Amino acid sequence: EIVMTQSPATLPVSPGERVTLSCRASQSISSDLAWYQQKPGQAPRLLMYGASTRGTAIPVRFSGSGSGTEFTLTIASLQSEDFAVYYCQQYNNWPLTFGGGTKVEIK
Amino acid sequence: QVHLVQSGAEVKKPGSSVKVSCKASGGTFSSYGLNWVRQAPGQGLEWVGRIIPILGVPNYAQKFQGRVTITADKSTSTAYMEVTSLKSEDTAVYYCASDDNSGPYGLVPLDSWGQGTLVTVSS
Numbered sequence: 719e720i721v722m723t724q725s726p727a728t729l730p731v732s733p734g735e736r737v738t739l740s741c742r743a744s745q746s747i748s749s750d751l752a753w754y755q756q757k758p759g760q761a762p763r764l765l766m767y768g769a770s771t772r773g774t775a776i777p778v779r780f781s782g783s784g785s786g787t788e789f790t791l792t793i794a795s796l797q798s799e800d801f802a803v804y805y806c807q808q809y810n811n812w813p814l815t816f817g818g819g820t821k822v823e824i825k
Numbered sequence: 826q827v828h829l830v831q832s833g834a835e836v837k838k839p840g841s842s843v844k845v846s847c848k849a850s851g852g853t854f855s856s857y858g859l860n861w862v863r864q865a866p867g868q869g870l871e872w873v874g875r876i877i878p879i880l881g882v883p884n885y886a887q888k889f890q891g892r893v894t895i896t897a898d899k900s901t902s903t904a905y906m907e908v909t910s911l912k913s914e915d916t917a918v919y920y921c922a923s924d925d926n927s928g929p930y931g932l933v934p935l936d937s938w939g940q941g942t943l944v945t946v947s948s
Contacts, residue, residue: 719887752934754870761920761938762862762870773936774826805870809932813886814860814872 724817730825737793741806750810827852827923829939844907847921854902855879858924863917
């Protein structure tokens with residue numbers, strides 16, 4: 719199966735800062751990469767798919783890039799509601815696999 | 826967009842079984858994919874399996890083959906996931922999540938999620 723690795727595991731950030739999260743696949747997955755945001759006690763929410771296409775009603779401060787094995791999620795200016803855990807997930811091959819997550823927390 | 830509502834929390838003994846439901850509204854139930862994803866306490870997300878109701882044939886992560894059964898009832902737009910021979914390690918929140926089944930081999934992102942069902946396995 720394809721192993722997804724996210725870094726860092728935890729990222730202390732101040733509101734207003736620019737944030738960059740990384741995700742690496744163990745083999746090429748083209749652009750078959752999604753990002754999800756999960757807040758405490760809530761289900762994940764689809765943020766990004768196709769590596770760089772925002773999901774429904776996702777603010778423009780979120781952007782994604784990458785292809786092959788290296789991917790990035792960028793939050794241009796972190797808002798208070800963005801403190802959460804972010805997961806990447808590949809859908810290039812079965813089984814679907816997720817990265818371990820990056821927790822964006824208040825510095 | 827698809828709206829998914831799951832059944833309530835369960836407490837089970839080791840060795841027993843649990844069946845979780847996921848009722849869908851919106852969209853065309855038979856044609857999209859319904860996935861199950863689990864999350865152990867404080868841990869990440871793990872894909873369990875998927876079914877397309879119109880086809881009725883599920884596929885599973887190898888880890889869950891033989892112990893998990895996913896089914897769908899088109900008449901009630903409800904999907905089910907049954908886990909047998911429960912172990913303490915199965916304690917987790919189980920989510921159902923839909924996809925639009927538009928990609929090759931059904932490989933697409935999960936665009937709507939249920940609220941989750943906590944299954945606790947404890948003696």
